[in-house]
Amino acid sequence: MSRSTPLRGVHERLGATLTDFAGWQMPLRYGSESAEHNAVRTAAGLFDLSHMGEIFVTGPQAGETLDHALVGHLSILAPGRARYTMIVDEDGGILDDLIVYRLDEDRYMVVANASNYAVVARELAARSEGYDARVTDRSDEYALVAVQGPRAAEILRGLTDADVDGLKYYAILPGVVAGAPALIARTGYTGEDGFELFVLNEHAVPLWDALGEAGRGLGLVPAGLSARDTLRLEAGMPLYGNELTSSATPFDAGLGRVVRFDKPGDFVGRSALERAAQNGSTRRLVGLVARGRRVPRHGYPVTREGAVVGEVTSGAPSQSLGKPIAMAYVTEDALREGGLAVDIRGSHEPVDVVDLPFYRRSK
Template sequence: MSSSEQLRPTALDAVHRALGATMTDFAGWDMPLRYGSERDEHVAVRTRAGLFDLSHMGEITVTGPEAAALLNFALVGNLASAGVGRARYTMICRTDGGILDDLIVYRLAEAEFLVVANASNAQTVLDALRERSAGFDAEVRDDRDAYALIAVQGPESPGILKALTDADLDGLAYYTGLPGTVAGVPALIARTGYTGEDGFELFVEPGHAVALWQALTEAGAGAGLVPCGLSCRDTLRLEAGMPLYGHELSTALTPFDAGLGRVVKFEKEGDFVGRAALREAADRAASTPPRVLVGLVAEGRRVPRAGYQVVSGGEVIGEVTSGTPSPTLGRPIAMAYVDAAHAAPGTPGVGVDIRGSHEPYEVVALPFYRRQK
């Protein structure tokens, strides 16, 4: 970003600065990276609760009699089969099967859907949906300015939110959303998240964001709620084995290459963008698996980073996509694509080339961390 371009602040910008947050450029947004210790923020989410500003995410509303048909054509999932109030994790792909973005889509009404894209890909997704809407009786609307998004994540999050809403949170299953009121603020209350913990994402008008943040902060004070930045969000999602676009996902990979072929619904009615290429990718994955996404746990203390080579017997067998010190495991961890012959948990002799030194790593199944339910 050139110095002449201004970073976009969220509605909570003044709150973050008053809390002493370290701010960073994230996809053109001025976002809180951390407020203090990112390790302390991470541990708070795992053991108590954390409060996140996620207003950089890209919201796109699709409405109209053929909204479901459009999304079934434009995306790889079966959105037409989603009930009102349900959310689906899905992807939008190119005609060659390459992943443009991974998405969460909420069905708000029979003819209304909310598509939530990653900040860095929001314009790409918007443009693709508009292009693919030709011939469908449906409207694609850019709603990035219509929402602020606040998440409360962690084992104490249900109790914190219950203090502020009369919505039926006990009846709100994972990957569902319902309209309600939180601290007097109208919100879409979604039981979703990117941390591996129970939690909620609250979509509200930007003008209500500060009041909602303050109410959640006060309600969570006794439960150990702390504000959390993007840095700990990344370590939390990595421990939970959740992919990040630009790291585990890209246009160079199909969902089958990423081990996420389950999101592609060939059985749905009608054609969809990328169907033929994705069928070929599915057949390839079934016969000769490509590189497989695995977990790596360090035997030592050196931290692998994206792009580092995974090695075995002097040969390059893969590449790290994400790496970090794991507060929960107490050791460095990484996700990496490795040749299928070396992908089984416990495969001996696997290491990561860290600046010329081949550091030993254990191959493990993902995720590294799974919460107790």
């Protein structure tokens, strides 16, 4: 049985094509996903991300709990700031990637993916044992609305007294937006400037409508998961279930920088990750650009001289590059040799390896 966000009725009213995503009925697109993608790159897009999880960790040892439970060093995070981090199992396999916001001295909000937040909440609760901290999964109470794109600040500014312009990237502050008490975060998953607004469910529809109204004439459009996926792919951001899985460590994914061995004390997965860091990976996550027009997609083999040397984790036609792009795990040996192709339904189409991200916004 699929679950619905508080904005389901709004999406239906807007004529969205709904799709099942991690057990949720979510808008895939409202009209043309290319138009939605381009609107976020040039103006702004409005996203319903209420399927994501919000887990609160509170108490005098909240920071120490997270240092133990996650790979990052969260106890030194300044109140009002956010950090991209991960939770791994004892073997170093990624259970989820997270954004952790420090709301106060003794209060953190952990934002987890829809597909994983039940596991994350359970693991955090288990790992908090012995610490003076409390873990509360409030995912069912919170909606999340994001406004992303170069005009996002302009749209949000008029709806709140909070200092939107003073809010730094990866920072958060409480405020009232269009009458709704909100946590306003300058974070996102599109490669653009933008905000994520956490509000209680009952405020989701009025907030959405107010943002829509404020964005009228500024090019704001509602944007679905299809555009979100191509935006994050162009920005080289990994997706759990594609680039990130429990059989990959953060080092495999090229995200070893999130693992903070320099923090005090033990943390779950430390010894496995230390081994992974020393041994190095035999494969690496890279960006691919196709020379032809056919699109490498999730699960397609990467080949070299006919032999399989890797696998595509995500792929899509890129609006910004005008070519198909993909992320893939490829063996270090094959990357040294070069001359890679992707087996697109039986025909080996040549691709070039490029540095990530594919797209970087101009500041």
